[in-house]
Amino acid sequence: PLPSGRDSYRSLADYNADLDRLATRHPGIVKKITLKHKSLEGKPVHGVEIAHDVTAAKDGRPVFLMLGLHHAREWPSGEHAIEFAHDLVKNHGSDDRITALLKKARVVVVPVVNVDGFEKSYNDGQLVDLRTVDGGGTASILATPGNAYKRKNCRIVDGQAPLAGECSLTSSPGGYAVGVDLNRNYGAYWGGPGASAQSVDPTYRGAAPFSEPETQNIRHLISTRQVTGLITNHTFSNLVLSPGGVAPDTIGPGGQPVGSAADDEALVALGDRMAAQNGYTSQHSWELYDTTGSTEDWSYNATGGFGYTFEIGPDEFHPPFPEVVDEYLGAGEFAGRGNREAFLIALESAVDTATHSVISG
Ligand code: 0X9
Numbered sequence: 603p604l605p606s607g608r609d610s611y612r613s614l615a616d617y618n619a620d621l622d623r624l625a626t627r628h629p630g631i632v633k634k635i636t637l638k639h640k641s642l643e644g645k646p647v648h649g650v651e652i653a654h655d656v657t658a659a660k661d662g663r664p665v666f667l668m669l670g671l672h673h674a675r676e677w678p679s680g681e682h683a684i685e686f687a688h689d690l691v692k693n694h695g696s697d698d699r700i701t702a703l704l705k706k707a708r709v710v711v712v713p714v715v716n717v718d719g720f721e722k723s724y725n726d727g728q729l730v731d732l733r734t735v736d737g738g739g740t741a742s743i744l745a746t747p748g749n750a751y752k753r754k755n756c757r758i759v760d761g762q763a764p765l766a767g768e769c770s771l772t773s774s775p776g777g778y779a780v781g782v783d784l785n786r787n788y789g790a791y792w793g794g795p796g797a798s799a800q801s802v803d804p805t806y807r808g809a810a811p812f813s814e815p816e817t818q819n820i821r822h823l824i825s826t827r828q829v830t831g832l833i834t835n836h837t838f839s840n841l842v843l844s845p846g847g848v849a850p851d852t853i854g855p856g857g858q859p860v861g862s863a864a865d866d867e868a869l870v871a872l873g874d875r876m877a878a879q880n881g882y883t884s885q886h887s888w889e890l891y892d893t894t895g896s897t898e899d900w901s902y903n904a905t906g907g908f909g910y911t912f913e914i915g916p917d918e919f920h921p922p923f924p925e926v927v928d929e930y931l932g933a934g935e936f937a938g939r940g941n942r943e944a945f946l947i948a949l950e951s952a953v954d955t956a957t958h959s960v961i962s963g
């Protein structure tokens with residue numbers, strides 16, 4: 603079973619109750635955090651900070667950050683994030699490896715970044731076919747009605763919404779029309795290739811870098827901590843993606859090629875080590891397709907902390923739950939290749955950043 607014992611997808615209320623419960627039951631090692639800004643619909647965005655003696659004053663311990671559900675329909679991305687939190691809490695004090703890691707680092711988990719979008723997707727998704735016909739991040743018409751396959755947040759522009767406050771357009775299958783793609787709204791190379799200026803597109807970048815409260819939240823979180831490692835979870839394609847979002851020879855805003863990440867070798871080496879655990883394919887983001895304004899491209903460029911996108915699952919945005927369980931644990935059809943072990947390696951690396959510089963010289 604999963605560390606939490608759950609056997610079905612959480613609702614937004616379930617996530618929040620879980621975060622509360624973790625903190626109240628384990629006050630010495632778990633602190634609930636609430637991000638700076640409410641969502642566009644006014645909902646709080648919560649997370650937990652997990653560490654040995656978590657309430658100790660700022661003590662310079664590095665932070666490992668685990669994010670889920672930037673994209674509303676990608677439910678396993680929140681599940682794997684919160685299960686990692688449960689896992690650390692459950693094993694603190696009994697598992698030497700985890701106990702030692704929590705002495706050296708603080709782990710921050712925000713399982714649902716896009717609370718508004720996720721709520722819409724989850725509610726509609728309970729009633730509809732869970733199979734997807736979409737290829738993953740590209741525009742297409744979805745067979746599923748309603749919001750189950752909504753991707754973006756709830757930003758309404760150009761009077762798109764049929765009713766005030768409505769987060770989707772029923773005339774737009776998949777709920778694509780309304781919203782900003784939060785994974786195109788960050789500040790790195792914002793407005794470049796692989797992001798759309800058209801508000802109805804699935805990869806709409808928003809009006810400006812960090813125009814959305816949901817991305818402002820993550821910027822604030824990272825800017826107020828020493829985040830040395832980050833995983834932002836998505837679904838699907840079984841990939842570990844390393845920074846850069848565009849190919850090195852792409853001409854950047856300054857008229858010069860953007861080049862490779864300064865730590866490219868070390869970034870790829872850690873990506874490969876994680877992929878060896880979960881059986882995913884490790885590659886640069888740009889080898890999948892161009893993106894600008896993504897989470898870890900911004901965080902890496904802004905802070906130097908290593909960041910990765912995990913694309914969980916072989917072929918569906920939100921598959922039947924047993925698959926999510928197996929893919930976390932490394933059981934069943936995912937025997938020996940779970941995300942749990944890949945996450946732990948990422949945390950170890952965030953603790954021991956020397957492994958970064960040793961590899962890159
Ligand atoms: O397009 C995306 O945002 C991600 N794929 S998804 O199907 N989950 O939407 C991939 C982003 C990869 N690029 C970077 N992380 N830079």
Ligand code: ZN
Binds near residue numbers: 785835836837
């Ligand atoms: Zn995604």
